[in-house]
Amino acid sequence: MxxxxxxxxxxxxxxxxxxxxxxxxxxxxxxxxxxxxxxxxxxxxxxxxxxxxxxxxxxxxxxxxxxxxxxxxxxxxxVHLNVLDTTTVSRDDSPKTVIDKITNIDVHSIEETRIILNEDSLVEAANRIHKAQVVDFYGIGASNVVALDATYKFMRIGKNVACYQLNDRQWVQALNSSSKHVAMVFSYSGETKEMIDIANECQKNGCYVICITSSTSNTLASIADVSIAVSSRETLFRSGAMASRITQLYIVDILYALVSQLDYDQAIEKVNKTRITN
Structure with missing residues (x-):
C-alpha cells in the first residue's frame, strides 16, 4: 500500500x-x-x-x-507519477487538450492502482470466485456499469452470475445469497449505504464478500472478507468518478484473467464457444 x-x-x-x-x-x-x-x-x-x-x-x-x-x-x-498532480478540464480547453488530459488521468490512475495492489488479496479473491457456485455483482451508478461488465466477462467463462441495476432487486439478490455464493461489491467511497447494507446481509447469510473500493479506510472495506483498493485521480469538476470507473474495470480484468488461469483450457474453450461473430 x-x-x-x-x-x-x-x-x-x-x-x-x-x-x-x-x-x-x-x-x-x-x-x-x-x-x-x-x-x-x-x-x-x-x-x-x-x-x-x-x-x-x-x-x-x-x-x-x-x-x-x-x-x-x-x-x-x-513511472513518472506525481501524487499531487490533479487535472481538470477547463471551459476553454481545445479537443486535443481534453483528449490529452483524460488520457493522462486514466493512465496515471491505473499506474497508481498497480502500486497499491495487494497480490495476496487478488489471488484469494480469484480462488473464491473460481470455487463459488454463484457470483453476485453489486454496484450503484458508475459502479453498476462496472458490475455489469464483470457479469458479462465471468459469464463468458461459464460462471453462474447475477447482477441487477435496480437497488430493490440487488437487495433481494443479497437476501437470497448463501455460503455457495461470492459477492463482489463495487463502491469507490466505500460509504454507499445501500452497498454497506448489502455487504452486511451477504455476510449474515454466509456469503464471502469481496469489495473493490478506495485505498483509504472506509466502512465497506472493514466489512468485506477481502478488500481490493483502487486509486482515483480528480478530473473534470474535481470528481474522481471517471477515473475510479477505469481503475475498477482494471481490477475486473485482472480477476477475470486470474480466474481463467485456474482452469485455463476450459476457460479458453468457453470463450471461443461464446464468441459472437457478425
Missing amino acids: SVLIKLRDYRNLPEAEKQIRDFILKDPKRIVDMTIYEVAKETFTSTATVVRLCKRVGAKGFNQFKIMIASELQGFEN
Missing part, C-alpha cells in the same frame, strides 16, 4: 493532521531528511499528532514512516 496515495486520498482528517498531510505531500523528499520535531514545528502541531498520522497510514512511528516514503518515491519516479 502506498503511504503517499493513502495520505492524499484520506477523507475527514482532523485539522492538525490535515496540516501535516498537506505539508508532507507538498514535498515528500524533504520529509525524509527531517526530524519529527522539525515537522511538528513547521506545521504548528505536536510530535504526538505527527505520530498519530503516521500510525493512521500503517507505520509504527515517524522513522518507519520516512523509510516507507523514501522507498516508494523511487517507484513513483520510475
